[in-house]
Amino acid sequence: MDFAIELDRIVKRYRTHLALDGVSFQMGRGVTGLLGPNGAGKSTLIKILLGLMRATSGSGRILGRDIAKQWRAIRSLVGYMPEDDCYIPGMSGVEMVRYSASLCGMPALEGLRRAHEILDFCGMGQERYRHVETYSTGMRQKLKFAQAIVHDPELLILDEPTSGLDPEERVAMLNRVRTLVVKQGKRALVSTHILPDVRQVCDDVVILARGRVTLCSSMEEVDRPDQAGLFIKTLEPIRAFADALARKYPVELQGETELFVAADHEGLEQELWLLSSETQVLIESIYPRTNSLEAVFINAVKETRDANS
Amino acid sequence: MPIHDVGYRPWQGVKSPRIHGWWIMLLTNIMILRRNGWVRRAMAAAWLPTIYLGAGFYTLETALHATDRQSARTFVGMFQAVVPADVIQFIAKDVLTPDDIGHLRHRIWGHLIASFLSYPQALAGMLLIGLIAPALISRDLRTRAYLIYFSKPVGVREYLAGKYLTLIVYVGAITLLPALALFLFGVGLSPDFGVLWDTWDLPIRTVLASLVFLIPTATIALMFSSLTHESRYAAVGWFVFWLLSFAAWQTVYSARYLSLQYEVYYEGQLPERLEYLLDEVDSRRQFDEAAQLMIGQYIAKEAGDSVWSLLSMYESIRRVQLWLLSTGQPMPVSHLLMVSCVTLFSFVVLLRRVTAPLRL
Numbered sequence: 303m304d305f306a307i308e309l310d311r312i313v314k315r316y317r318t319h320l321a322l323d324g325v326s327f328q329m330g331r332g333v334t335g336l337l338g339p340n341g342a343g344k345s346t347l348i349k350i351l352l353g354l355m356r357a358t359s360g361s362g363r364i365l366g367r368d369i370a371k372q373w374r375a376i377r378s379l380v381g382y383m384p385e386d387d388c389y390i391p392g393m394s395g396v397e398m399v400r401y402s403a404s405l406c407g408m409p410a411l412e413g414l415r416r417a418h419e420i421l422d423f424c425g426m427g428q429e430r431y432r433h434v435e436t437y438s439t440g441m442r443q444k445l446k447f448a449q450a451i452v453h454d455p456e457l458l459i460l461d462e463p464t465s466g467l468d469p470e471e472r473v474a475m476l477n478r479v480r481t482l483v484v485k486q487g488k489r490a491l492v493s494t495h496i497l498p499d500v501r502q503v504c505d506d507v508v509i510l511a512r513g514r515v516t517l518c519s520s521m522e523e524v525d526r527p528d529q530a531g532l533f534i535k536t537l538e539p540i541r542a543f544a545d546a547l548a549r550k551y552p553v554e555l556q557g558e559t560e561l562f563v564a565a566d567h568e569g570l571e572q573e574l575w576l577l578s579s580e581t582q583v584l585i586e587s588i589y590p591r592t593n594s595l596e597a598v599f600i601n602a603v604k605e606t607r608d609a610n611s
Numbered sequence: 612m613p614i615h616d617v618g619y620r621p622w623q624g625v626k627s628p629r630i631h632g633w634w635i636m637l638l639t640n641i642m643i644l645r646r647n648g649w650v651r652r653a654m655a656a657a658w659l660p661t662i663y664l665g666a667g668f669y670t671l672e673t674a675l676h677a678t679d680r681q682s683a684r685t686f687v688g689m690f691q692a693v694v695p696a697d698v699i700q701f702i703a704k705d706v707l708t709p710d711d712i713g714h715l716r717h718r719i720w721g722h723l724i725a726s727f728l729s730y731p732q733a734l735a736g737m738l739l740i741g742l743i744a745p746a747l748i749s750r751d752l753r754t755r756a757y758l759i760y761f762s763k764p765v766g767v768r769e770y771l772a773g774k775y776l777t778l779i780v781y782v783g784a785i786t787l788l789p790a791l792a793l794f795l796f797g798v799g800l801s802p803d804f805g806v807l808w809d810t811w812d813l814p815i816r817t818v819l820a821s822l823v824f825l826i827p828t829a830t831i832a833l834m835f836s837s838l839t840h841e842s843r844y845a846a847v848g849w850f851v852f853w854l855l856s857f858a859a860w861q862t863v864y865s866a867r868y869l870s871l872q873y874e875v876y877y878e879g880q881l882p883e884r885l886e887y888l889l890d891e892v893d894s895r896r897q898f899d900e901a902a903q904l905m906i907g908q909y910i911a912k913e914a915g916d917s918v919w920s921l922l923s924m925y926e927s928i929r930r931v932q933l934w935l936l937s938t939g940q941p942m943p944v945s946h947l948l949m950v951s952c953v954t955l956f957s958f959v960v961l962l963r964r965v966t967a968p969l970r971l
Contacts, residue, residue: 407626454622
């Protein structure tokens with residue numbers, strides 16, 4: 303498998319402070335969420351990936367290029383959307399995107415055409431002709447995203463892409479990321495604090511805490527609970543249904559119309575429908591138990607803290 | 612909902628294999644600055660002294676070839692402060708041989724261009740730099756625009772080159788360009804192209820003298836710009852730096868000048884080779900313009916011949932420029948060193964400040 307990112311024991315030390323402590327992970331296809339509390343080393347890691355700073359030790363490759371030596375090639379192939387606002391006062395939105403295209407080596411006229419095309423994709427209308435200093439936060443986010451993808455990069459590194467966006471724009475932004483990944487085969491590393499965004503858009507997740515990778519797994523793995531089970535909700539009082547089910551499986555009542563049954567899904571659904579028919583209790587919904595990403599995140603961070611102390 | 616939306620399409624074109632980030636930055640900065648009315652007005656005003664110098668070149672060429680001395684007197688009246696007195700005396704001679712003309716032309720053109728670069732254009736250049744440079748890096752720091760460059764295939768060297776070139780193009784357009792235009796104007800006014808033989812080295816010297824101004828000033832200005840996120844503080848720092856250093860040197864210079872003037876005029880202390888000037892003034896008991904000029908230039912030179920002149924960066928640059936554009940001047944080693952050291956120091960600070968956000 304060709305990995306978009308391969309990192310091997312990356313260490314970054316700022317005099318006395320250890321920012322990254324042997325970070326190793328591999329990122330394949332799809333979208334990978336990079337999670338971590340403040341000061342975990344996410345920004346440092348992104349800077350190292352882009353060749354903005356050198357790692358104290360360790361090695362890594364992005365799209366097959368050495369991060370220590372081939373920063374120019376890497377930056378041509380990577381689209382980076384920073385978390386902070388970054389703009390040049392006095393330039394319009396379309397000029398900014400064209401500027402980014404030119405800096406990546408696109409011919410001037412083609413850069414302008416491509417800038418318009420990408421701004422259309424990002425949902426930016428006539429405001430593209432306004433000076434960027436007059437833009438709202440949401441417009442600036444879209445502009446940064448447009449600048450990151452204008453040169454058609456293979457890998458996107460997005461730092462808090464939905465920060466400051468209203469709910470509608472947030473969904474649109476995540477859809478754009480998903481479109482690029484699913485339809486265009488791009489890979490994306492999304493650094494964010496917003497866990498629902500990760501759940502919505504990511505295929506894999508990397509959790510960084512205190513400069514270490516504490517979890518590197520697919521979302522499927524993360525979602526898989528330690529104990530299998532189903533949450534069942536009924537339209538009528540659930541007591542009779544629960545009693546019947548409790549004869550075969552451990553059941554935990556969670557109110558008048560809800561229960562949790564601790565059992566593997568395989569074959570259980572059929573039994574539930576039969577029981578529903580027997581007890582005359584209508585089932586409203588059945589949900590498999592999943593891990594909460596919040597819990598996984600908090601546990602991963604806590605484990606590192608405990609290990610350090 | 613859009614009526615038509617092509618969505619995202621991969622880009623199939625061919626990228627430039629070697630991207631010249633500095634060139635793209637230069638073009639973009641020129642585009643932004645072209646919209647600034649103050650910059651446009653300042654640049655137009657900065658070309659005005661060229662007209663005066665052009666008239667000077669015209670008068671000089673007329674004086675060198677005319678039989679009457681009226682043009683020579685006009686030229687002396689226009690440029691007595693900047694052209695050496697012995698040259699002025701020489702030009703006033705009734706008959707000039709072709710050898711005299713060739714020699715004089717080279718010296719006078721060199722002095723005129725040096726004065727042009729050192730006085731009006733240096734002042735205009737500093738004002739223009741004060742208008743353009745403070746925002747060049749401080750703005751990028753404030754708006755984090757450096758991330759736009761450093762997330763693209765642009766290195767720190769190219770980033771700095773783009774900033775330097777922006778200043779060099781703008782300030783060069785009001786210093787080097789008019790100086791070369793004056794040279795060409797002078798050549799055009801000459802009766803034959805033999806003038807090119809006499810003055811072939813002047814364009815090269817002019818380019819070097821302009822660079823002596825452009826590189827240190829651009830480096831210092833960019834250093835000030837990199838020290839702050841607010842361009843107005845950088846602008847204040849820039850002007851205060853030049854004003855304070857110039858004022859410090861002018862104070863010392865004025866004290867030395869007045870003291871020497873007293874010694875010469877009241878105590879008659881002049882070097883042996885110049886004593887005849889005083890006799891000439893005394894014997895005629897009238898104001899002798901040429902003698903007065905020579906004495907004045909002697910006092911100015913003696914007063915300026917002090918290590919305190921190193922206090923002023925402007926003075927150091929001026930002396931190096933004068934050395935480059937004059938023949939027979941001794942190399943101002945200490946001033947050259949001073950200019951080099953300040954430029955180097957500023958560059959190191961600039962480099963550290965530009966890379967600082969990346970190191971965190």
